Amino acid sequence: xxxxxxxxxxxxxxxxxxxxxxxxxxxxxxxxxxxxxxxxxxxxxxxxxxxxxxxxxxxxxxxxxxxxxxxxxxxxxxxxxxxxxxxxxxxxxxxxxxxxxxxxxxxxxxxxxxxxxxxxxxxxxxxxxxxxxxxxxxxxxxxxxxxxxxxxxxxxxxxxxxxxxxx
Amino acid sequence: xxxxxxxxxxxxxxxxxxxxxxxxxxxxxxxxxxxxxxxxxxxxxxxxxxxxxxxxxxxxxxxxxxxxxxxxxxxxxxxxxxxxxxxxxxxxxxxxxxxxxxxxxxxxxxxxxxxxxxxxxxxxxxxxxxxxxxxxxxxxxxxxxxxxxxxxxxxxxxxxxxxxxxxxxxxxxxxxxxxxxxxxxxxxxxxxxxxxxxxxxxxxxxxxxxxxxxxxxxxxxxxxxxxxxxxxxxxxxxxxxxxxxxxxxxxxxxxxxxxxxxxxxxxxxxxxxxxxxxxxxxxxxxxxxxxxxxxxxxxxxxxxxxxxxxxxxxxxxxxxxxxxxxxxxxxxxxxxxxxxxxxxxxxxxxxxxxxxxxxxxxxxxxxxxxxxxxxxxxxxx
Ligand SMILES: [Zn+2]
Numbered sequence: 001x002x003x004x005x006x007x008x009x010x011x012x013x014x015x016x017x018x019x020x021x022x023x024x025x026x027x028x029x030x031x032x033x034x035x036x037x038x039x040x041x042x043x044x045x046x047x048x049x050x051x052x053x054x055x056x057x058x059x060x061x062x063x064x065x066x067x068x069x070x071x072x073x074x075x076x077x078x079x080x081x082x083x084x085x086x087x088x089x090x091x092x093x094x095x096x097x098x099x100x101x102x103x104x105x106x107x108x109x110x111x112x113x114x115x116x117x118x119x120x121x122x123x124x125x126x127x128x129x130x131x132x133x134x135x136x137x138x139x140x141x142x143x144x145x146x147x148x149x150x151x152x153x154x155x156x157x158x159x160x161x162x163x164x165x166x167x
Numbered sequence: 168x169x170x171x172x173x174x175x176x177x178x179x180x181x182x183x184x185x186x187x188x189x190x191x192x193x194x195x196x197x198x199x200x201x202x203x204x205x206x207x208x209x210x211x212x213x214x215x216x217x218x219x220x221x222x223x224x225x226x227x228x229x230x231x232x233x234x235x236x237x238x239x240x241x242x243x244x245x246x247x248x249x250x251x252x253x254x255x256x257x258x259x260x261x262x263x264x265x266x267x268x269x270x271x272x273x274x275x276x277x278x279x280x281x282x283x284x285x286x287x288x289x290x291x292x293x294x295x296x297x298x299x300x301x302x303x304x305x306x307x308x309x310x311x312x313x314x315x316x317x318x319x320x321x322x323x324x325x326x327x328x329x330x331x332x333x334x335x336x337x338x339x340x341x342x343x344x345x346x347x348x349x350x351x352x353x354x355x356x357x358x359x360x361x362x363x364x365x366x367x368x369x370x371x372x373x374x375x376x377x378x379x380x381x382x383x384x385x386x387x388x389x390x391x392x393x394x395x396x397x398x399x400x401x402x403x404x405x406x407x408x409x410x411x412x413x414x415x416x417x418x419x420x421x422x423x424x425x426x427x428x429x430x431x432x433x434x435x436x437x438x439x440x441x442x443x444x445x446x447x448x449x450x451x452x453x454x455x456x457x458x459x460x461x462x463x464x465x466x467x468x469x470x471x472x473x474x475x476x477x478x479x480x481x482x483x484x485x486x487x488x489x490x491x492x493x494x495x496x497x498x499x500x501x502x503x504x505x506x507x508x509x510x511x512x513x514x515x516x517x518x519x520x521x522x523x524x525x526x527x528x529x530x531x532x533x534x535x536x537x538x539x540x541x542x543x544x545x546x547x548x
Binding site: 014016018020022023024025026027028030059060061062063064066067068 | 186187192195198199208209225234235236238239240280281289293294297
């Protein structure tokens with residue numbers, strides 16, 4: 001028998017909700033240290049004294065050595081594009097960066113594109129995800145040298161690092 | 168069992184409410200300590216099995232960010248979405264298969280991150296029970312408790328006596344969360360009532376905690392330690408959803424225990440076991456557990472409490488560590504029972520040691536009203 005959609009009876013559906021919005025994630029020291037650094041326009045990573053790797057944003061444990069990353073080190077504001085992607089044209093009300101709508105707040109114009117980028121800041125062994133700004137997407141390449149863009153008045157929060165731009 | 172597998176190292180956190188550590192830090196500490204306890208390092212581990220739930224961890228595929236902390240970086244790793252005692256079973260099977268020699272088992276929950284009773288609500292049938300909204304793990308336990316008390320002439324004092332026994336035992340266990348050396352039956356009966364007869368002190372607390380143990384094949388176990396704790400038997404069984412089963416009995420626990428006894432060659436558990444550690448999330452469950460483990464006749468669990476049989480200096484001590492009533496970091500609770508049982512056999516239980524403990528039973532459960540149960544028989548040399 002051929003499949004005829006309009007002859008199928010409608011299945012009974014129940015509205016259901018899965019309200020899981022109320023977690024309290026524990027972040028002693030780790031996040032606090034990092035955002036305090038951002039307030040001073042510093043990128044503070046954790047360093048493993050076992051293997052010397054520097055991880056940023058910082059992590060407490062080195063899985064390779066299975067030991068605490070006790071060291072703290074400030075890495076450069078300059079870095080290199082490891083990889084990047086160009087977004088579709090941005091529409092108002094479609095997504096949020098740091099909890100705000102970038103179009104509605106006037107940060108970017110509707111119809112322009114964003115360039116989410118993995119940046120390896122000099123001195124770090126891990127990548128930070130941030131936005132590549134002030135550049136035509138056609139001009140971006142892997143290996144491009146970039147530097148951090150800071151908020152005018154850093155508040156000690158993740159959005160203090162606005163993004164990076166070509167040097 | 169054809170091949171033998173032993174517990175060769177273990178560790179647990181100081182379980183508490185609102186631990187000021189990230190999940191990764193907490194897990195790292197017990198994993199590292201268990202390896203130190205065994206005297207081996209991360210490179211000796213062949214496989215890692217962890218236990219937690221995505222809901223309680225607050226992230227999906229929650230082992231994604233855990234591998235570094237637990238020591239599973241670039242290793243064979245898997246996770247079970249239930250109690251750590253089940254993770255230990257998978258690790259045991261991996262070793263018995265011959266593919267691996269040494270396994271690290273880890274389980275944890277930071278219950279203060281998100282109310283575990285709210286999580287239990289989401290395990291309910293979404294078409295009926297969740298629509299009606301009356302059931303959760305506490306109200307379901309209260310229904311079961313009332314039913315059990317009515318059928319077997321059990322009083323609220325009996326439940327309170329279970330709490331007094333366990334929470335006083337916990338006073339001598341530095342890892343326990345709720346340690347109450349001077350607790351009285353009256354205080355338990357005066358504690359906050361949630362769903363009658365379930366009170367604050369007749370249900371387990373909301374705990375943050377983690378636990379880890381190291382399992383090894385017989386050959387490796389003998390190289391690692393002079394005091395291996397052998398897994399002599401194991402049984403696990405899963406019952407029907409709570410509306411479709413007889414809540415008066417823990418039938419899946421009975422089946423799991425029978426299987427474990429058979430494997431271990433135990434015919435008379437009451438006389439052949441020296442100490443028992445069970446996961447009683449509610450006081451009445453401990454009485455039901457006595458019966459399901461075949462320690463006494465059905466409906467007679469209260470006699471053990473009346474006659475002080477399961478006290479720390481009784482004929483068959485149950486929960487000398489304090490059990491789940493003393494600390495309940497949900498997914499770790501059953502694995503902690505295994506560690507506590509192993510500590511008893513190795514004579515390392517310090518303040519709550521049962522003299523001469525040679526053979527022990529450890530029990531873990533998962534699901535509302537103990538839907539799934541797992542039983543281990545552990546023994547010394
Ligand atoms: Zn390292």
